[in-house]
Amino acid sequence: MPSLIDPIELTRALVRRPSVTPADEGALDVLEAALRGIGFQTERLRFEETGTPPVDNLYARLGAGGRHFCFAGHTDVVPTGPLDAWTHPPFAAAVEDGFVWGRGAADMKGAIAAFVAAAERASRSGAADGHSISLLITGDEEGVAINGTRKVLKALAARGVTIDRCLVGEPSSVARLGDVIKVGRRGSMNCRLAVQGRQGHVAYPDRAANPVHALAAMIGALAEPLDDGFEAFEASRLQATDLEVGNPAHNVIPATARARFNVRFNPNWTGASLEGHLRERLDREAARFAVAYGLDAVVSGEAFLTRDDAFLALLDAAVAAHCGSAPEHSTTGGTSDARFIKDYAPVAELGLVNATIHQANERAAVADILRLADIYAEILRRSFA
Numbered sequence: 001m002p003s004l005i006d007p008i009e010l011t012r013a014l015v016r017r018p019s020v021t022p023a024d025e026g027a028l029d030v031l032e033a034a035l036r037g038i039g040f041q042t043e044r045l046r047f048e049e050t051g052t053p054p055v056d057n058l059y060a061r062l063g064a065g066g067r068h069f070c071f072a073g074h075t076d077v078v079p080t081g082p083l084d085a086w087t088h089p090p091f092a093a094a095v096e097d098g099f100v101w102g103r104g105a106a107d108m109k110g111a112i113a114a115f116v117a118a119a120e121r122a123s124r125s126g127a128a129d130g131h132s133i134s135l136l137i138t139g140d141e142e143g144v145a146i147n148g149t150r151k152v153l154k155a156l157a158a159r160g161v162t163i164d165r166c167l168v169g170e171p172s173s174v175a176r177l178g179d180v181i182k183v184g185r186r187g188s189m190n191c192r193l194a195v196q197g198r199q200g201h202v203a204y205p206d207r208a209a210n211p212v213h214a215l216a217a218m219i220g221a222l223a224e225p226l227d228d229g230f231e232a233f234e235a236s237r238l239q240a241t242d243l244e245v246g247n248p249a250h251n252v253i254p255a256t257a258r259a260r261f262n263v264r265f266n267p268n269w270t271g272a273s274l275e276g277h278l279r280e281r282l283d284r285e286a287a288r289f290a291v292a293y294g295l296d297a298v299v300s301g302e303a304f305l306t307r308d309d310a311f312l313a314l315l316d317a318a319v320a321a322h323c324g325s326a327p328e329h330s331t332t333g334g335t336s337d338a339r340f341i342k343d344y345a346p347v348a349e350l351g352l353v354n355a356t357i358h359q360a361n362e363r364a365a366v367a368d369i370l371r372l373a374d375i376y377a378e379i380l381r382r383s384f385a
Contacts, residue, residue: 005120007373008100008366010034010113012093014075015102021076021143022053028075031112031137035060038120040135045155047147055140055147059156062123066131068162069383071115071376072149072341073169074141077104078358085360099363107357110364111169111372112137118376127381134163141337145300149337153344163345165311165383167376170336171354177368178323178375181315182349184305184331185339186233186264189271191278192296193218197289199255211257212245214289219259221281226265226274232305232331233266236274266331271299301339305331308346315348318378322371350375 010030017027032042040060048054080090080103088094090103100110115135122128140148156163172182195215200208225235242260265274275297286293306312316326327350341347352372356362 004124005034005038005113005117007110007113007117007369008095010116011100011105011110011364011369012095014109014113015093015100015104016091017075018091019076019104019139020079022055022140024056024075024139027109028056028058028137028139031075031116032058032060034116035135038062038116039123040119045152047151049146052144052146055138057139057148057152058137059134059152060137061132061134062119063128063130063132067384068132068134068164069380070134070136070163070166070345071119071169072136072166072337072347073108073112073115074138074148074337075104075109075112076139076142077107077109078142081360087361090362095366098366100366100369101361101363103362105362105364106171106352106354107362108169108171108351110369111171111351114369114373114376115169117373118380121373121377122380122384127384131384133380138337145337150340153340157344165308166341166345166347167315167379168336168338168341168347168349169351170338170349171351171357172330172349173351173353174355175353176323177353177365177371178319178327178350180330181319181327182331182333182336182338183312183329184232184267185301185303185333185335186236186266186331187269187271187274187303188300188335189263189265189274190298190300191261191263193259193261193282194294195257195286196292196294197253197255197257200253202251202253205253208253209290210253211291212254214285214291214293215243215257215259217289218282218285218293219261221285222261222278226263226277227268230266230268232329233303234332236263236265236269238263265303267303267305269303271297271302301335304339304342306342306346306348311346312348314382315350315379318375318382319350321378322375
């Protein structure tokens with residue numbers, strides 16, 4: 001059944017809103033109007049926290065009982081970068097050569113428009129009768145992710161709202177629409193390491209303790225894979241992102257050296273167990289070089305793997321019905337708001353092709369947006385059958 005919602009025009013309307021995180025610039029107004037027009041009850045949830053910008057979020061629901069299927073996503077986008085690198089202005093939402101061009105077209109305003117078209121179709125066909133469809137949309141996914149999805153979920157849970165299954169519309173596809181779905185994500189830990197040695201003259205190293213040498217050894221001790229992988233996950237690994245000494249003198253061994261690094265980790269670890277393991281390795285190197293260190297570790301998301309085989313089989317079948325083959329199941333890539341949703345419901349990610357996301361000339365194929373609406377409608381039909 002064709003939709004009365006045109007997902008291409010809704011995508012364009014959303015792209016025209018320059019919602020660079022954490023600004024909304026009316027993107028949620030556009031979405032809320034479309035949802036109300038097809039019978040959804042909508043609610044804005046605004047959160048703020050000291051030191052972070054306030055964020056508007058949208059929760060919309062159609063139906064009040066039965067099985068509850070939630071679509072989740074974000075309307076905020078990353079900055080455009082240099083405007084002269086774009087073929088079309090990044091918020092003009094031009095349609096050319098079979099693509100909608102613009103920041104957010106693929107990540108993930110096109111998928112949100114497909115959510116709405118699929119929900120309208122499921123409602124009008126009767127497929128959702130007796131059941132519930134919701135959209136949980138944040139403006140805080142590309143930013144610090146403090147005042148968005150995690151707080152909305154907590155607020156809904158406090159009211160007794162439960163979600164049976166959730167699909168995030170992140171652009172999971174790689175070479176063609178539907179070739180990959182995300183069935184889990186690695187955890188992410190951001191670390192700051194400060195090594196305190198003893199300053200001295202470079203000609204008398206025996207009278208000093210060089211923190212730079214110790215820091216290099218510490219990073220080296222952590223740079224090898226931290227495990228052998230886990231089921232669908234690759235090995236957990238550290239990547240150094242910054243080294244800082246700030247020593248202007250050539251003949252002085254500095255007192256302090258600092259580094260920042262990130263660890264992407266699989267379900268062999270929790271954030272707490274991983275931090276303990278890192279400290280064990282660092283302790284050995286610190287003792288070897290006679291230095292002290294401080295480690296500040298912040299986990300932005302725990303690793304998870306969705307175990308709802310029936311849900312994943314349903315997604316496979318829906319994709320195969322419209323794309324000709326079932327998708328690959330993957331856990332690669334960065335983090336998404338699925339890391340918060342997994343504490344409340346089985347969750348997976350299925351969206352548009354990610355080849356141009358976060359780049360100049362981001363774009364999504366018109367045919368892919370239309371087909372994605374078909375896939376989402378098929379998922380709803382099978383979920384409520």
